[in-house]
Amino acid sequence: MKKTLMLALVWFFVFTQLSFAALSKHIVDYRIKAKLIPEEKAVIGEEILTWLNDSDEFVSELQFHLYLNAFKNNRSTFIKESKGVHQAFKLDKENWGYLEIRKIQIKDGPDLTSTIEYIQPDDGNKDDQTVIKVSLPDPVPPQEKITLFIEFYSKLPKVFARSGFYGDFFMVGQWFPKIGVFWNGKWNCHQYHLHTNFFADFGVYEVEITVPEEYVVGATGLRIKELENEDGTKTYTHYQEDIHDFAWTACPDFVEFREKYSLENPQVSTEMILLLHRSHLNQKDRYLSSLKNGIEFYSQNYGAYPYPTITLVDPAPKASGAGGMEYPTLFTSMTFWAMPKGLHLPEMVTIHEFGHNYWYGMIGSNEFEEAWLDEGFNTYSEIKAMEKYYGEDRSMTDMWGLKISDFILQRFQVIGSGKMDPIVKNSWEFYNGGSYSMNTYSKAALMLLTLENHLGDGVMSRIMRTYFERWKFKHPTTQDFVEVAEEVSGRDLGWFFDQFLYSPDKLDYAIGDLKSILVKKPEGIFEESQNREGKSQEKIYRNEVVVVRKGELIFPQEILIVFEKGEEIWEKWDGKGRWRRFVYFKPYKVKSAHVDPEYKVVLDVNFINNSRILKPKKISILKYALSLMFNFQSILSFVSL
Template sequence: MQPRRSTLFPAALAALAALAAAVVLAQDAPAAKAPATPATPDIPFAPANAAAVRTPSAPGAWGGPRTGTEATLSDRVASYRIDATLDPLRHTIEARQQLTWRNRSALTVRSVYLHLYLNAHRNENSTFYTEERNGGESFRSGLDAGPEKYGYTELRAVRQGGRAVPWRYVQPDGGPATDRTVVRFDLPEPVAPGASTTLDIAFFDQLPRVTVRTGYFDTFHLVAQWFPKIGVLELPGERGATAVRWNVHEYHAESEYYADFGHYDVRLTVPKGYTVGATGQLQGQPVERGGLVTHHYVQGDVHDFAWTADSRTAPPLRATWRGGPHPVEVTVLFPPEYRSNAQPVLQAALDSLDYFTRTLGPYPYRTVTAVIPPYNGREASGMEYPTFFTADSVSDPARDTLGGMALDFVTIHEFGHGYFQGILASNEFEEPMLDEGLNEFWNQRMLRERGQKLHATTSLLRRLGFAPAFDVFDGERASLALAEPADPLGENAWLRLEGVGPVYARTAVMMRDLEAQLGKDVMERAMRTYYQRWKFRHPSIADLQATLAEVSGQAALVNTVFEQQVYAAQPVDDRIADFSSDEVLPQPGYAGANVNVTDEAAEEQAEAARRRWQDQHPDARPGTGPFPWRTAVVLRRRGAAVPQTLVVTFADGSRETVQWQGQERWRRFEWVKPVRAVSAQLDPERKHLLDANKLDDGRTLAADASATRRWTLDLGTIVQTLLALLATL
């Protein structure tokens, strides 16, 4: 997903939630059929404040690494058969779902929990809108869709083996009692360890006007997070769990999703004339009956299913990618007004298949579908689902350099989620860094390899010859509050002072800095290992850390970076506090033969020595002479200790390079040489972009206009970043 605008809100406030619950109790009374005082759950929830995991998962977690010899790509836990019919005039869906779920635990399961994500849009008293309201920020553009922004999922019937299943709504994170995004089913027939059960669920969706990831605009429908989806039962040794637990958080304003792998067999019925795109592969030709057309899609080894239907879609653009172990059919669906966007989106998707396959591992599926939402439907852009994503749009990518770059980036970003969110299936509730952050890092690496840079210019300025370009990671850096980061990167999605946005850029810069220290080849080898080891499982931050430490062979460095930036939020701020280079001159006082040399006499001796030396060396360089020079550099540290390099350059072109590896708050380096120093540079290879101020990394002993130029470049980067955000959000 693309980040929303600046989001600043506290966690759900219990008192306000209780008040809101009292006000709307009558209208929001759940349609449950459970006892008024149900039994205490025998399997607990993951903690409401769960965040970065510190303990690596057990080797056999999630069934152990997938070797490729198994019958299926993933250890399928939850499988879905869904028949759904769209009414595009009322923007509703009638559906029946058969959910088969396997109990992986050693405990008998008497109740299961499912997500009803669409109920976040039921009214303003959901956890989602309560947090958004208390935080004072709305999703992305802040589009006011009025009453059309509301939608919901209604459970019509739930049965297990023909017996009615009672249900009630719960709030695992202590959110408002009116939140209906998590439902508990109390099973008439408990599920024994290792056994499976099937639930038959009839449900109805009222889609909202698309303002947050899902919904409709006019004839366009993006149908996502639309069906009852079972939560994840985690076992001891998986993502830090020490006992069996349900990981099934409410739908928070800043969070996304987490689900088990399974098999999806979905029939989508829409009116004739509507173009459909969806997760997975179309099975045969659509079947028409009575003015309605049924499209049948199947996909195994995924953990979600999304689809689109629109009567205005232009003829799709298609291509076949053959750079992997099997062909991949790539499809771009687009409205007529964005025909110029289709080819760039297709090319970026094909290039992404090349890059991610080469640098991480083969793409395991046989389809990729990209959807460009229509004009006025951009709130649906920039979202990811297995084998299916929505791209962005610009008016004219061929003429608009900035817009074309944004179009490429969003396409690459959403495709990349197919790896970090789709195949690796990290927990986006609790550890968004593993998806949004790592994906952003890998996206920028790809753009850098393509030679793409950020251009802070317009078409008019470009014609005038003004077209400054910046490295993509400098653009990420410019968007951050480097001096005072508020939230650890490993914090969960909803307990953040600055919102989830900094997870994208700060993780990308942190990983880029770590790569600068480990080396490009080492980082790629470590990330390939991470992908191979954890694909079709659910890694934690601790699993990423352990893999990086093991493969790089630099555990101390990796662990230090994670302690400083992932489990804490320490700024990096090293600088050159003082820089001097002075002649070592004769000094006043008693000298040989007990002669008391005065200040004036010492100065006269020094000047005479200089004249003699100049007569003997008429072509001498400035900064040389009869006396040696003492050069001193004082470094100061205001933040976390990071390994630093200092390079001092002297008048004769020679250099002194030293390392600062300690934990001290300051350090002085001195040299006595026959030449004067001319410059000192901290971090000459720019390994630390997290440093709050790169301008104080360099000093010269003569006037130097480069700082002014660098201020201009930094300002240009900031302007570019703001423009890019406007273009992509």
């Protein structure tokens, strides 16, 4: 590397870091040296980790994730749960993956390697080696730091779930010994499950990545150094603060594109880095334009994107198991060379995975225990972003005359699902993958859209901004979001969240009955003071609308009743009972009735039964005939007993 370029990089690095000083409390500080050995499909690493005990307790053991051990054998919890299949990609039994700690010691102190013990805090599966504990000779006092030196060897599996290799494409994620989170007085360090994402503390990462020189490398954070080594390898150093994970990728067939992105309001200045596989060069503009849309949408709606880089990785063909995954400042998307223009899959995946920089990256909730705080928020944001940039009714598909929106696809998930789980639940305890994704992605997103329609766009937008601004870099929980929503809206929303977050039940309101009966002329003896509907010569109809609650969940409803001659009446119902009858005496008939006529309550699983039109008489006769027949059959069956 030329000296001038090197100096420029250092200057940029210092400038950038000064202008973005300490957005988070730095609990961890990782300095890692990693060397890719392509022939072994492995990474040899050295890690210096400094950990701050930010609690009030003396901590006498440390816990670490060894995520790659999920791919070590067919008895790991991940493989047992997945049966070797992840999103249609299959485990290759010739290419297992694992993470071996060769040495762990206190820096310049005692060797702790012999104290390593595998633990299984979630399911007690003794064959699972994705979490270890290490005993310390002396506890770490509150607010003190400990520095460890770790040597490790990461054997990458053939990629089928997030990280691994395919040929000479490498996606190196969940790859190094990673300390758990000491949270609420104890270690929160869950095993690697099929349906869990992650949880980690914020801090500083400086990682040196050494690869054969023909490899193109992308990694989390800003590249601060680039060195050519004498042995035909190159070393790239990446640095980033205020993140909680680090991933990288390497492949000789990547073509790198770099483009500056800036926005005035709010102020954003970052560099987009696209690593496009050679076979997908025709997809470049689709990726870059959707990435710009993502940065703009999230910055304008939630807060400015604060990092100096964002790297979009396009996995090699047949390595799509690595696609659609998020890491801080780096994510993988997916496409293929003949992707139809009207199918907005690369756009959706790019916007979704970029969006994780917000709800996973900066908010950093405990995704093992409350995945909806990331995936649900992100799906909600993705639906809105896709509508904005690709059309409300065609945001996902606009081809061959077929228009499908992202929103409709999410609704189908919810409509077609069972009632097995609520939204808030430990991720690995959901009934199955369908129930996990339906609840944490689709139902959670529809719940937020329902809340938005209930409170109004302006209030919801203030809730989301306030939540992001107040809780970024602080690991918020569901309760923290509920409190922000109540504070900003000035309303008690307990009734809403208690039902929609913690109950597996469904919401369904319908027009149960609609009829119009001519009121008979008064006959007999009446006092003068008695009200007699239809006493004049004009015809009077008793119009009756019955609204029913078919699901267990309760939501206040608006009802629109339309009469002949165009009269409209709007009613409100708290939705609490099982049914509510509305009666109107009019000189004309009711024409139709609609519960939630504007379809605001998007969690309602059946919109077809929301409306009813008064049926013409001949249909009534047919219905009458059918019911007579049914009764006749009932009598026959009774007689034949």
